[in-house]
Amino acid sequence: MHKTLLHQADQTVSTHFGFLLVPFFPLVPYASAIETLRMANLLSGKKLYTWESITLNGEPVSASCGLEVIADRAAKDTTSFSTLIVCGGIKIRDAWSHELRNWLKGLANRNIPLGALSAGTYLLAKSGLLENYRCTMHWDGLVTARVEFPSLSFSNSIYEIDRDRYTCAGGTAVIDMMLYLITLDHGKKLAQEISDHLMLDRMRCTLDQQRIPLHHEIGTSKPKLTEVATLMAANLEEPLTIVELAEYVGVSRRQLERLFRCYLDSTPTQYYVGLRLKAARRLLMQTENTITEISIFCGFVSAGHFSKCYRDEFGLPPGSDRKRLLLLDE
Numbered sequence: 001m002h003k004t005l006l007h008q009a010d011q012t013v014s015t016h017f018g019f020l021l022v023p024f025f026p027l028v029p030y031a032s033a034i035e036t037l038r039m040a041n042l043l044s045g046k047k048l049y050t051w052e053s054i055t056l057n058g059e060p061v062s063a064s065c066g067l068e069v070i071a072d073r074a075a076k077d078t079t080s081f082s083t084l085i086v087c088g089g090i091k092i093r094d095a096w097s098h099e100l101r102n103w104l105k106g107l108a109n110r111n112i113p114l115g116a117l118s119a120g121t122y123l124l125a126k127s128g129l130l131e132n133y134r135c136t137m138h139w140d141g142l143v144t145a146r147v148e149f150p151s152l153s154f155s156n157s158i159y160e161i162d163r164d165r166y167t168c169a170g171g172t173a174v175i176d177m178m179l180y181l182i183t184l185d186h187g188k189k190l191a192q193e194i195s196d197h198l199m200l201d202r203m204r205c206t207l208d209q210q211r212i213p214l215h216h217e218i219g220t221s222k223p224k225l226t227e228v229a230t231l232m233a234a235n236l237e238e239p240l241t242i243v244e245l246a247e248y249v250g251v252s253r254r255q256l257e258r259l260f261r262c263y264l265d266s267t268p269t270q271y272y273v274g275l276r277l278k279a280a281r282r283l284l285m286q287t288e289n290t291i292t293e294i295s296i297f298c299g300f301v302s303a304g305h306f307s308k309c310y311r312d313e314f315g316l317p318p319g320s321d322r323k324r325l326l327l328l329d330e
Contacts (some may be wrong), residue, residue, distance in 0.1 A: 014047050014048060014049055014050045015049050015050075015082045015083070015185065015260045016049075016050045016051065016052070016080070016081040016087060017033075017037065017049065017050070017052075017081060017082065017083050017084075018050070018051070018052055018054050018078060018081040018083070018084045018085070018122075019033065019034070019051060019053050019054060019084075019085050019087055020054045020055070020056075020075065020084060020085070020086045021053055021055055021061045021063075021069060021071065021087050022055075022056075022061070022086070022088050022092070022095035022120075022123070022157070023061055023062060023091065023094070023095060024062065024063070024064045024089050024090045025061070025064065025087040025088055025089050025118075025120075026064050026087070026089040026117075026118050026170060026171075027062055027063040027064065027065050027067060027309075028170075028171060028174075029087060029117040029118050029168070029170045029171060029173070029174040030063070030069075030087045030117065032171075032172060032174040032175045032178070033085065033117065033174050033175075033178050034051055035175075035180065035198075036174075036175050036178035036179060036182070036194060036198070037049040037051060037182075037211045039194045039197055040182050040186070040190060040194060041199065043190065043193050043194060043197065044186070044190060046090065048185070050187065052072040052073065052078075052081070053069055053070070053071050053072050054072065054073060054074070054075055054078055054084075055071040055074065055075070056074065056075050056097075056099065056100060056103075057074055058071050058073055058074030058075075058077065059071065064089050064090055071108045075100075075103050076103075076192070082112070082113070083112065083113045083114070083115060083166070084104075084107055084112060084113075084114055084115065085114075085115040085116065085117060085120070085166070086104075086114070086115065086116040086117070086120035086121075086123050086124060087116075087117045087118070087120050088116070088117070088118060088119040088120035088121075088122060088123055089118055089119050089170075090119070092119040092120070092122045092123065092141070093122070095123060096122075096123055096126045096127075100123065100127070101126070101127040101128070102125070103126065104129060105127060105128070105129065106125045108129055111164070112164075113164040113165070113166065113179075113222075114129060114164065114165055114166070114323035115165070115166035115167060115168070116135075116137070116166075116167045116168070117168050117170050117174055118137065118138045118168070118169065118170030118171075119138055119140075119141050119170075120137075120167075121135055121136065121137035121141075121145070121167045122137065122141060122145060124165070124167070125145065125148075125149045125152055129165070129232060130149075130152050130165060130167075131151065131152070132153075133152075133153065133160075133162045133163070133165045134153050134155055134160045134162040135153065135154060135155070135160050135162070135165060135167040136154060136155050136157050136158070136159060136160045136167050136168065136169055136210075137154070137167060137169060137170075138169045138171075138192060138210075139156070139169065139210045139212040139213075142154055142156070142212075151263065155206075156209045156210050156212060157169075157206045157207070157208065157209060157210070158176060158177075158206070158208045158209070158210055159173055159174075159176060159177035159180070160206055161180060161181075161206065162178070166181070169210050173204070173210075174194055175195075175198060175200065175206075176203055176204040176205070177204050179191040179194060179195060179204075180205070182194065184252060191203060207285070207325060209278075214226050214229045214230075222259060222263060224250075224251055224259065225259045225260070225263060225264075227248075227249045228245050228246075228248075228249055228256065228259075228268070229271070229275075231245055231248060231249075231324060232245070232271070232272045232275055233275055235295070235299075236275065236276050236279050236297070236299050237280075237297055237298065237299050238297055238299060239272060239276070239299040242257075242268045242269060242317040243257065245268065255301065256268055265278050267277050273313075274305060274313065275310060276298040276299050276300070276308060277298070277310060277313045277314070278300040279297075279298050280294050280295070280297075280306070280310065281286065281310075281314065281321070281325075283298070284318055284321065284322040284325065285298060285322070285325045291303055291306070291307070291319060294306070294318070295307075304317070306318065
């Protein structure tokens with residue numbers, strides 16, 4: 001589990017993060033992680049967190065945007081820290097080496113929690129450090145990662161916290177993951193204050209899914225399929241019929257059904273209902289609307305029909321799932 005602070009004679013022992021930067025790491029996730037920790041210190045009036053930037057050779061490293069970051073030290077010279085976070089992006093495969101694997105495994109053997117931002121998850125996976133862990137990474141690399149590491153449990157979540165492994169899709173989702181870790185250490189009140197200062201609408205959790213562009217899942221060779229899915233997403237409250245959708249994009253119903261079956265392993269109706277149910281789940285978690293109101297917003301003919309479809313999709317009726325989601329968010 002994430003290591004919490006010790007308080008002795010009003011002195012705060014800081015939790016120390018190491019950020020391993022590999023060439024072409026994305027700047028936004030790295031900066032977001034550090035800024036969230038900095039805000040924790042500022043708003044608490046205490047030095048709750050410290051951090052350092054690490055490279056394998058101790059030399060400066062360039063982010064994907066070209067900005068060069070000076071390392072505090074080389075990996076071999078690192079002192080003890082509470083958690084190591086691997087920051088990786090494009091050309092991530094070029095960053096892996098036996099030296100890196102051995103160093104990461106050495107940290108794992110010392111029970112130091114390991115995390116990864118964006119494509120950094122690849123380096124943990126390649127080093128054999130994600131077996132039997134839930135994990136995630138940026139959607140741009142998920143498909144190939146699932147092929148390369150078929151035994152690993154990848155999710156589409158914006159971040160995953162599984163025991164002593166913290167993986168994140170990257171981008172601004174890093175803020176959400178860091179806020180969760182701060183909540184574990186210092187409670188939700190401080191995390192909420194940080195969220196407010198960073199002007200977030202809300203603190204997202206592991207139930208929040210990445211918005212993976214459909215064209216990325218199926219490629220760019222099926223524009224009709226992408227167009228239909230876009231129409232579905234834009235018409236949740238008053239769903240279009242399958243015939244109407246087919247006519248809008250200029251294909252027959254049979255052709256449309258064949259496209260969905262071949263590329264999404266689903267019927268158009270099943271896919272459309274799934275979109276509406278996912279929207280309903282977000283509304284259950286983020287609003288105080290009644291279940292009847294949400295069923296109407298998401299195009300279901302009745303609250304009873306909505307509840308049956310919801311239970312079939314998520315395993316619980318909407319009322320029970322809402323209670324569970326709210327408990328997870330406390």
